[in-house]
Amino acid sequence: MAPSLHPLIDNGIAPGSSSFSGGKLHCRCASDQVEITLNSNVAHNHACGCSKCWKPSGSLFSIVGVVPRDAVSVTANASKLSIVDKEATIQRNACKDCGVHLFGRIEKDHPFKGLDFVHVELSDEKGWQEPQFAGFVSSIIEQGSHPKEMDEVRDKFKAVGLQTYDVLSPVLMDLISTFTAQKSGIRFANL
Numbered sequence: 001m002a003p004s005l006h007p008l009i010d011n012g013i014a015p016g017s018s019s020f021s022g023g024k025l026h027c028r029c030a031s032d033q034v035e036i037t038l039n040s041n042v043a044h045n046h047a048c049g050c051s052k053c054w055k056p057s058g059s060l061f062s063i064v065g066v067v068p069r070d071a072v073s074v075t076a077n078a079s080k081l082s083i084v085d086k087e088a089t090i091q092r093n094a095c096k097d098c099g100v101h102l103f104g105r106i107e108k109d110h111p112f113k114g115l116d117f118v119h120v121e122l123s124d125e126k127g128w129q130e131p132q133f134a135g136f137v138s139s140i141i142e143q144g145s146h147p148k149e150m151d152e153v154r155d156k157f158k159a160v161g162l163q164t165y166d167v168l169s170p171v172l173m174d175l176i177s178t179f180t181a182q183k184s185g186i187r188f189a190n191l
């Protein structure tokens with residue numbers, strides 16, 4: 001059987017709702033779940049093949065999107081949260097008991113500072129923005145996918161309408177480079 005990319009991708013993508021304005025995420029503990037309340041839909045939702053983003057077991061990709069950090073609050077069992085890697089750019093707050101990542105936050109100077117990274121599959125609500133692209137695709141090789149499987153993986157994303165990139169989408173790469181240029185003193189008119 002072909003490996004699962006992700007349950008939200010494998011059988012085609014269900015569109016989100018433009019009027020949807022947020023909901024709750026829960027970890028996967030049987031009781032005393034960590035609860036996160038999001039007062040916003042996600043943006044730039046995408047499949048990520050990197051080794052650091054949380055993914056459900058059996059899936060090759062994570063689905064991760066961003067929300068303004070002001071729209072994120074921990075509304076139950078905050079004491080179960082722990083940062084996976086304090087040195088990483090994205091400080092991923094995981095449940096100590098079930099291992100699910102509830103939100104990832106950037107504290108250092110970075111183009112995406114102010115945005116938290118979240119996994120909408122941890123919500124029961126419907127309407128979250130659907131995945132827009134697949135990033136860090138080649139990174140799945142670092143976790144054991146065979147290089148010869150990569151055409152099949154990229155073809156599957158294309159079949160459900162998603163472009164694949166080996167880092168991020170052009171829009172996000174441009175944002176990162178614009179930030180870097182501005183830090184080095186370049187000024188752009190009419191951004």
Ligand SMILES: N[C@@H](CCC(=O)N[C@@H](CS)C(=O)NCC(=O)O)C(=O)O
Nearest residue numbers: 049050051052053088089090139142
């Ligand atoms: N090939 C590496 C890529 C890791 C990576 O750069 N991940 C991206 C996408 S989530 C990132 O922005 N990481 C920042 C971080 O993890 O803090 C891996 O798979 O571990």
Ligand SMILES: [Zn+2]
Nearest residue numbers: 027029095098
């Ligand atoms: Zn948990």
Ligand SMILES: [Zn+2]
Nearest residue numbers: 048050052053
């Ligand atoms: Zn990632």
